[in-house]
Amino acid sequence: MTEGFVDQAVLDQVKVGKGYVAAKYGFRNHWYPAIFSDQIEEEQVVPAQICGEKIIFKRIDGKVFCIKDQCIHKGVQLSKKVECFTKGTITCWYHGFTYRFDDGVLNGIVGVPDSNVIGRKRVRTYAVEEQKGVIFVFIGDEDFAPPPLEEDVPPGFLAEGHVLRGRSQEVAANWRIGAENGFDSTHIFIHKDSILIEDADLALPLGLVPLHNGAFETTEEDGGPKGVHDIFSPETINPVFEGKIEGEIVKMSRPEGKNMLPQTISIWMPCALRVQPWPAPDLTQYEFYVPIDGVRHIYFQFLAKDVTSDKEEMAFEKEFKERWVEKALIGFNQDDIWAREANQEFYADDTGWLRESLFEADGNIVRWRKLADQHNRGIQEPQHVR
Numbered sequence: 001m002t003e004g005f006v007d008q009a010v011l012d013q014v015k016v017g018k019g020y021v022a023a024k025y026g027f028r029n030h031w032y033p034a035i036f037s038d039q040i041e042e043e044q045v046v047p048a049q050i051c052g053e054k055i056i057f058k059r060i061d062g063k064v065f066c067i068k069d070q071c072i073h074k075g076v077q078l079s080k081k082v083e084c085f086t087k088g089t090i091t092c093w094y095h096g097f098t099y100r101f102d103d104g105v106l107n108g109i110v111g112v113p114d115s116n117v118i119g120r121k122r123v124r125t126y127a128v129e130e131q132k133g134v135i136f137v138f139i140g141d142e143d144f145a146p147p148p149l150e151e152d153v154p155p156g157f158l159a160e161g162h163v164l165r166g167r168s169q170e171v172a173a174n175w176r177i178g179a180e181n182g183f184d185s186t187h188i189f190i191h192k193d194s195i196l197i198e199d200a201d202l203a204l205p206l207g208l209v210p211l212h213n214g215a216f217e218t219t220e221e222d223g224g225p226k227g228v229h230d231i232f233s234p235e236t237i238n239p240v241f242e243g244k245i246e247g248e249i250v251k252m253s254r255p256e257g258k259n260m261l262p263q264t265i266s267i268w269m270p271c272a273l274r275v276q277p278w279p280a281p282d283l284t285q286y287e288f289y290v291p292i293d294g295v296r297h298i299y300f301q302f303l304a305k306d307v308t309s310d311k312e313e314m315a316f317e318k319e320f321k322e323r324w325v326e327k328a329l330i331g332f333n334q335d336d337i338w339a340r341e342a343n344q345e346f347y348a349d350d351t352g353w354l355r356e357s358l359f360e361a362d363g364n365i366v367r368w369r370k371l372a373d374q375h376n377r378g379i380q381e382p383q384h385v386r
């Protein structure tokens with residue numbers, strides 16, 4: 001058993017979503033955002049770790065390629081000391097094994113140029129897609145044909161005219177704690193004193209209580225993204241503005257706010273959230289909780305706007321930089337980051353999945369666990385991260 005994976009004894013006791021609990025390092029054979037396009041310039045080499053797998057990107061003639069960040073000779077990480085002698089390759093700093101990025105082939109050994117192994121061995125490659133200013137990588141089996149990226153991002157994410165701006169940071173919590181924090185309908189309680197409430201004139205309740213099972217729906221058609229949506233309407237959700245204990249009001253939120261947002265929150269395989277609209281009536285927020293390993297995730301946050309011209313896009317970029325990064329993506333969501341890191345300890349040894357006491361408002365989380373269990377294309381196992 002490789003350290004950090006879920007014990008079989010825990011898995012044997014899981015009643016709902018066994019595959020989800022097993023996916024401590026994420027789901028296999030899915031696309032994940034890894035870095036932003038502007039973090040990798042021509043001929044730049046950038047290492048990353050996704051779902052436990054150490055990988056290395058290089059941009060060559062504009063296109064980004066990815067190989068495993070491990071020399072086949074004696075297993076060192078190529079990124080420990082980057083050495084590139086030709087545009088299309090990387091050379092291992094230890095004994096000079098050199099790999100082509102496009103097909104992974106060992107095409108030379110700098111100090112032993114006539115070696116018999118040249119051209120006969122290779123390092124594994126990963127499929128890469130660059131869309132919307134983001135480098136996505138397909139973490140999976142090399143012989144598994146990657147489905148279109150559209151199937152692994154929330155609907156609308158890649159739409160024409162839907163422009164995105166984003167940021168990312170590392171969070172010290174398992175990726176599922178991130179995902180569940182985002183989709184959790186009663187965690188809104190942690191945001192009750194957020195600086196964003198007045199700034200964006202929000203009517204933000206203290207709790208959103210689903211009235212029945214119809215408060216959420218699932219999307220699981222073949223060939224499309226798989227997800228669960230909360231539908232916020234007076235028939236499905238009761239927004240609570242007066243917080244009470246034993247009938248006494250103990251906390252009021254701000255019902256007079258002009259913007260009663262969001263209208264729907266949804267979660268998508270393998271690890272994305274969509275909040276619509278948010279943090280303003282003409283914007284959408286997307287988040288991805290990308291597993292780094294069993295105890296950390298990359299938190300990607302994007303705001304998106306539908307625009308019809310470059311001028312509108314530039315105006316959105318200015319608003320993003322000057323207002324939303326500070327007030328929403330950092331100001332508001334730092335509550336979430338704090339909560340995830342504070343929640344990590346309970347789930348760290350995986351017995352938390354057995355010890356938790358969910359309540360009626362967690363119905364959407366349970367549905368997400370079931371959907372993820374049902375629609376994943378595989379689970380990251382110890383042999384995948386060696």
Ligand code: FES
Nearest residue numbers: 071073074092095
């Ligand atoms: S370990 Fe890379 S060339 Fe020897």
Ligand SMILES: [Fe+2]
Nearest residue numbers: 181182187336
């Ligand atoms: Fe939140």
